[in-house]
Amino acid sequence: MIKFNEQTKIFHLQTPNSSYQILISHKGHISHVYYGTKIGDDDLSYLTRQMEYGFSNQEIFREKHSLLDFLPMEYPTDGIGDFRESALAISDAENHNGVELIYKNHKIIEETVQIPGLPCVFAENSKCQTLVITTEDAVLNVEVDLYYSVFDDCDAIVRWAKIKNNSSKTIFVNKALSAAFDMDDNNFDMITLHGSWARERHIDRRPIHMGKQGVVSKRGETSHQEHPFLAILDKTATENAGNVYGVNFIYSGNFVAEVQKNQFDSLRVTMGINPENFSWKLNSGDAFETPQAVLVFSDKGLNGMSHAFHDLYREHLIRSPFKAKPRPILINNWEATYFNFNTEKLLEIARQSKKDGIEMLVMDDGWFGKRNNDDCSLGDWVVNEEKINGGLKNLVEQVNKIGLKFGIWFEPEMISPDSDVFRSHPDWAIQIPGRVPGMSRQQLVLDIVNPEARNFAYESVAKILKSANIEYVKWDMNRQLSDIGTPCLPADQLGEYFHRYVLAVYEMQERLITDFPNLLLENCSGGGARFDPGMLYYSPQIWCSDDTDAIERLSIQEGTALMYPLSSMGAHVSVCPNHAVGRVTPFKTRGHVALSGTFGYELDITKLSDDEHSQVQKQVQNYKDYSHIVRDGDYYRIASYRENNEFDCWASITKDKKQALVTFVQVLNHPNYKSRFVKIPGLNPDKKYKATYVDEDQTQNPPVILQGSTLQNAGIKIARPWGDFGSVLIYIEMMN
Numbered sequence: 001m002i003k004f005n006e007q008t009k010i011f012h013l014q015t016p017n018s019s020y021q022i023l024i025s026h027k028g029h030i031s032h033v034y035y036g037t038k039i040g041d042d043d044l045s046y047l048t049r050q051m052e053y054g055f056s057n058q059e060i061f062r063e064k065h066s067l068l069d070f071l072p073m074e075y076p077t078d079g080i081g082d083f084r085e086s087a088l089a090i091s092d093a094e095n096h097n098g099v100e101l102i103y104k105n106h107k108i109i110e111e112t113v114q115i116p117g118l119p120c121v122f123a124e125n126s127k128c129q130t131l132v133i134t135t136e137d138a139v140l141n142v143e144v145d146l147y148y149s150v151f152d153d154c155d156a157i158v159r160w161a162k163i164k165n166n167s168s169k170t171i172f173v174n175k176a177l178s179a180a181f182d183m184d185d186n187n188f189d190m191i192t193l194h195g196s197w198a199r200e201r202h203i204d205r206r207p208i209h210m211g212k213q214g215v216v217s218k219r220g221e222t223s224h225q226e227h228p229f230l231a232i233l234d235k236t237a238t239e240n241a242g243n244v245y246g247v248n249f250i251y252s253g254n255f256v257a258e259v260q261k262n263q264f265d266s267l268r269v270t271m272g273i274n275p276e277n278f279s280w281k282l283n284s285g286d287a288f289e290t291p292q293a294v295l296v297f298s299d300k301g302l303n304g305m306s307h308a309f310h311d312l313y314r315e316h317l318i319r320s321p322f323k324a325k326p327r328p329i330l331i332n333n334w335e336a337t338y339f340n341f342n343t344e345k346l347l348e349i350a351r352q353s354k355k356d357g358i359e360m361l362v363m364d365d366g367w368f369g370k371r372n373n374d375d376c377s378l379g380d381w382v383v384n385e386e387k388i389n390g391g392l393k394n395l396v397e398q399v400n401k402i403g404l405k406f407g408i409w410f411e412p413e414m415i416s417p418d419s420d421v422f423r424s425h426p427d428w429a430i431q432i433p434g435r436v437p438g439m440s441r442q443q444l445v446l447d448i449v450n451p452e453a454r455n456f457a458y459e460s461v462a463k464i465l466k467s468a469n470i471e472y473v474k475w476d477m478n479r480q481l482s483d484i485g486t487p488c489l490p491a492d493q494l495g496e497y498f499h500r501y502v503l504a505v506y507e508m509q510e511r512l513i514t515d516f517p518n519l520l521l522e523n524c525s526g527g528g529a530r531f532d533p534g535m536l537y538y539s540p541q542i543w544c545s546d547d548t549d550a551i552e553r554l555s556i557q558e559g560t561a562l563m564y565p566l567s568s569m570g571a572h573v574s575v576c577p578n579h580a581v582g583r584v585t586p587f588k589t590r591g592h593v594a595l596s597g598t599f600g601y602e603l604d605i606t607k608l609s610d611d612e613h614s615q616v617q618k619q620v621q622n623y624k625d626y627s628h629i630v631r632d633g634d635y636y637r638i639a640s641y642r643e644n645n646e647f648d649c650w651a652s653i654t655k656d657k658k659q660a661l662v663t664f665v666q667v668l669n670h671p672n673y674k675s676r677f678v679k680i681p682g683l684n685p686d687k688k689y690k691a692t693y694v695d696e697d698q699t700q701n702p703p704v705i706l707q708g709s710t711l712q713n714a715g716i717k718i719a720r721p722w723g724d725f726g727s728v729l730i731y732i733e734m735m736n
């Protein structure tokens with residue numbers, strides 16, 4: 001709900017459990033007042049301290065510099081005396097840099113607002129209101145609309161800005177972040193996510209220090225290395241208690257997310273498109289809209305924050321018809337064969353998969369051009385009939401006849417120097433004239449900002465999809481952007497390239513899901529380098545990491561699940577020794593860990609032992625029995641191997657609290673060890689529950705009946721896994 005008090009000039013945005021207040025200050029600046037636990041409508045303008053004395057200022061109102069460098073702001077601007085991090089920087093026709101936003105008017109709209117070309121939240125089955133505060137710089141004759149969308153079923157506020165050039169001259173927007181707010185530092189900690197290829201999104205929690213700290217990408221994609229997310233939380237905040245603020249970005253390119261602790265011990269939080277290598281030319285009458293940033297507040301610890309993000313993304317961002325349906329259990333041939341496969345090998349895999357209950361075969365990289373390794377053919381999206389003998393249509397028909405659906409891999413944004421398309425269009429690769437472009441995985445990036453190249457790539461994909469009954473696409477992207485140059489943009493617009501690239505990806509994916517509405521799309525970027533809310537708007541699932549090792553996945557999936565629902569995390573059972581780390585883990589553990597994602601296989605099923613086949617069949621049954629809990633339920637982190645160095649534990653609990661699935665993974669085993677009791681939050685304390693140890697010998701580990709409050713406060717005994725890397729799955733059901 002959004003209210004405006006004419007007397008106090010305060011906007012009060014309320015979600016079910018949080019309040020956000022904004023003040024139009026005495027001088028007309030848009031000032032941040034409060035964000036936190038839901039409160040009443042009192043006049044909180046005193047929190048902005050704008051009436052307090054500034055340095056050598058005898059006036060009751062501060063001098064401009066003193067005021068602007070102090071006032072908590074909603075959308076701080078550059079060059080006029082707020083020396084903290086700005087959200088907006090503009091240079092005018094004469095290259096001056098000042099911009100100052102003063103309140104002009106506002107409106108409250110009873111719905112969400114879509115931004116052309118960008119992924120956006122929407123409201124279908126619930127109410128959403130959007131506050132639009134229009135501000136103005138009268139000198140530049142520029143208007144900036146500040147948007148805030150608030151849902152009545154979710155503790156999230158979605159923010160963005162629109163910059164309109166109403167003057168007769170051209171200006172350059174050099175920085176246009178999506179959200180900012182200031183608040184007193186309460187001795188907070190900060191969480192960001194870090195990693196690398198095959199080690200994405202590890203949680204890093206640390207105290208906030210003076211100065212600037214945060215995360216960025218200038219790689220043209222979200223990246224393996226840092227993630228467009230940060231959380232600020234009480235030092236004492238735990239998984240289930242304490243104040244947590246989370247910020248996440250609905251975008252798939254260069255970003256910045258920062259906290260700046262300044263001279264008065266207050267914090268400025270900013271998030272948006274990375275201003276490095278960014279500049280947007282705004283001609284008279286033009287407008288620029290930023291992507292959306294999501295703000296979440298929870299006073300119920302990190303799990304409360306995760307629930308708000310998960311609910312927002314499942315209810316208000318992911319559009320796919322598959323989002324609330326069981327996804328087909330797939331088998332992908334990448335780790336099974338890499339480039340070395342043909343029709344017969346794929347059919348062998350399909351036949352055995354069918355026997356074990358798998359539902360879809362995905363043909364990964366290597367089916368096109370003359371690609372037998374990663375040094376050629378990207379862009380030549382023509383079936384290699386030497387490998388796919390009999391053609392693609394025939395292969396798909398045979399796979400369908402066996403009883404499996406068929407999916408296929410593409411990397412539409414790339415071009416190999418050794419490809420027919422590059423030979424005929426060398427100017428279609430991103431490059432700086434006169435400079436040899438840097439190679440990565442022996443490939444270049446297709447200049448999809450060029451409409452001709454973009455259309456070619458899209459049509460090539462569409463042609464293949466129309467040629468056979470293909471029901472799934474894995475859209476990969478295996479290198480980062482460098483050497484930015486294109487014949488399509490004049491020199492004074494080259495600063496627009498990175499953002500235009502992301503818009504081009506979105507346009508292609510929008511076309512794809514519009515033309516093929518029943519397609520299940522999975523995004524991927526060398527593993528999980530483009531796992532972000534922007535991509536979730538187009539695909540309900542994203543490949544989480546090229547590291548499929550069950551133990552490595554504990555940290556990767558834990559960090560990813562901080563914001564993203566488990567239903568979106570691509571997770572497969574693969575072969576051991578694991579191809580990324582050489583570790584040998586029990587088949588059972590690999591199944592339990594993958595069950596907390598989309599679930600599938602990534603191995604040569606024709607080479608499994610009889611025992612492993614029966615384990616696949618059991619895992620498939622587990623998926624059928626329990627995946628609805630994982631997909632639609634609330635996720636709770638219970639214990640983190642990253643923190644305790646011994647074991648990991650998490651649970652999914654259905655919204656009605658009637659069913660839960662608990663996964664426990666012990667990393668290294670120890671001798672002579674006391675048994676573990678795991679406390680399970682989130683159940684109904686007054687109800688009795690029956691807990692069954694799913695894959696255990698029921699005579700050794702019979703089901704137990706315990707009260708919800710007992711499970712929450714005393715905990716359940718874990719059947720002790722034998723050997724290293726063991727796991728236990730517990731299904732919990734409410735009794736009448």
Ligand code: DGJ
Nearest residue numbers: 334364365524526527546
């Ligand atoms: C990177 C992906 O993450 C892998 O799963 C696989 O599809 C390869 N690319 C293929 O090149």
